[in-house]
Amino acid sequence: MTGYAADLALAHLLADAADAISTDRFRALDLRVESKPDLTPVSDADTAVEREIRALLAEHRPGDGLLGEEYGEQPAAGPDGRRWVVDPIDGTKNFVRGVPVWATLIALLESDRPVLGLVSAPALGRRWWAATGAGAYAGPDAASGAPIRVSGVKDLADASFCYSSLTGWESAGRLDAILQVMRHTWRSRAYGDFYGYMLLAEGALDVMVEPELSLWDVAALVPIVTEAGGTVTDRAGRPAPAGGENSAIATNGLLHADILERLGEPAAR
Template sequence: MPGYANDLTLATRLADAADAITTARFRALDLTFERKPDRTPVTDADTAVEDALRGVLSAERPGDVVAGEERGGTAGAEGRAWVIDPIDGTKNFLRGVPVWATLIALVEDGTPVVGMISAPLLGRRWWAASGDGAFSRDSAGERRLSVSGVSSLEDAYLSTTDLNSWTQYHSRERYLALTEACWENRGLGDFWHYCLVAEGALDVAAEAIVNPWDVAAAQVLVTEAGGRFSDLKGEARFDGGNALATNGHLHDAALAILQG
């Protein structure tokens, strides 16, 4: 893997460190949380993970920028930046639902080139590096990922995170039109539906609102698995404020419906 072998090794170490903290705090009786200005929750586990990862990166990659959900920072158009979501799916984490993950991405000159997604309570981990493909590991072992070959929306499996978000941030009617065009739809949400697109289990995942740390790792995972990732304007970016991931065959058709 030219160029990013050492970075992927470091991302693996970061994921291991995060998993040690999150698994210890999951369902802990003394878990504390606050609400941020946007009303989303942040737990003591979120901040502990981000602080721990920042500490490792400060020592291992002192010249790189770090941008995280809880402590701030921005991945610019030039240079290297590690983009971190310490717990993606914090609402699940708070409620005792085991579908949450730590997301770690390396962004180089504005493009995600390494992605690591670790969901310890699912026993799953997904990763990718630019030019080297996408992979996952679970109890059955490690495998290389490839998106589905579904070529018609009427045969497609679709997911979003929160239907209500389409009303506020884009168009509920446009999303419902997409559900009607597809064979089946679910609300699997957050990191998981992007991983399932990369695996070929889902064909389309769409969100009306995302933050950069929500999808930087997902972008490189989906694209390295052979799919397409863009914002709802069709631009291949993780910082456009919304997201569409597909197997590639369905991307233009899904965009056309969502754009109306």
């Protein structure tokens, strides 16, 4: 076991509590949905899950900091700078439309670097987790997880390529570039949100890219992909997350230089 064994056990406890709330509200006829100032949706499940996680962390890790998508930043009380980062429901647009591809994302950061990540997708019956130096695992629950590993695909022509949306890449001024990548790959699909990264970590696809995302969208994904043998950087080639507004180029490692050359910012090429 690693030095993060107790933290990982706590992350599973947080995910169990989150799953109980989110599955009860999924496809509920009385689900309440509002629009945030950026016009993205937030449901009563999002807020209820984050409140429960905050309460549990206050009980079990009162000195740790916390950043949540719905209720913002709570500074760390202790001197070591540990901070949990939580997205109560990643894929809220799927959640509110009854699409089962959504998850709770839980990360632990030390010195602003993710050292633990857990992704729980109860509607898919699957959970993924990793901690630095401990490998990456997936399964229906903590007791039945199995190690996962990225693919060994070396050539873009043989690669399964995943992306979030074409509109985001158009806004980033890279629509032509991503279309060129799609023309050169074996297969391309937009699974979106957390799911593309988890399929990458399992070796089911080889590349997942996203032009813009927040810390809570990516922090939990990084340890899982990297402990599975993959690579995650931003579009400038810096290890993700890079702070502030983030982007992500996630690959099996073997394809990273090629994808970064094609989709990276000028400073990365």
